[in-house]
Amino acid sequence: MKPTRILPLALTLGLCAVALAAAPTVDGKELYSAKCASCHGADGSKTIMSKPVKGLKAADFTKMMLGYKAKTYGGTKKATMETQAGNLSEDEIKALAAYVAKL
Numbered sequence: 001m002k003p004t005r006i007l008p009l010a011l012t013l014g015l016c017a018v019a020l021a022a023a024p025t026v027d028g029k030e031l032y033s034a035k036c037a038s039c040h041g042a043d044g045s046k047t048i049m050s051k052p053v054k055g056l057k058a059a060d061f062t063k064m065m066l067g068y069k070a071k072t073y074g075g076t077k078k079a080t081m082e083t084q085a086g087n088l089s090e091d092e093i094k095a096l097a098a099y100v101a102k103l
């Protein structure tokens with residue numbers, strides 16, 4: 001690679017690193033809309049798949065999500081939620097808990 005091509009590449013990588021470092025903390029609302037609303041409804045009241053998640057207290061919600069993650073909680077359809085919870089970090093679960101508690 002010619003030296004003249006390395007500079008733009010280095011700049012691009014540098015900018016990506018800055019963008020990642022500046023990433024905002026997890027937005028529970030955004031995360032819920034993107035990953036949960038399809039099954040649980042925009043306001044958490046949908047009951048076709050599950051009991052409603054609307055109004056779950058943050059502590060109860062967190063226990064359930066960590067339980068799904070650890071495969072120690074759930075009903076007959078828990079496999080679905082084990083996958084969902086398994087993909088979430090504890091920070092994401094925390095942000096979701098705060099959001100769901102306010103639904």
Ligand code: HEC
Nearest residue numbers: 035036039049050051053064074075076077078080081084
């Ligand atoms: C593909 C559909 C689907 C998606 C997407 C989904 N869920 Fe679920 N959820 C379910 C099903 C089905 C159950 C019932 C599982 C069982 O039998 O334990 C459930 C159960 C739950 C429960 C337990 C409710 C209770 O009272 O026991 C919580 C909390 C929950 N989901 C939160 C979430 C969150 C938060 C997300 C987004 C990260 C999410 N779910 C995404 C289908 C889904």
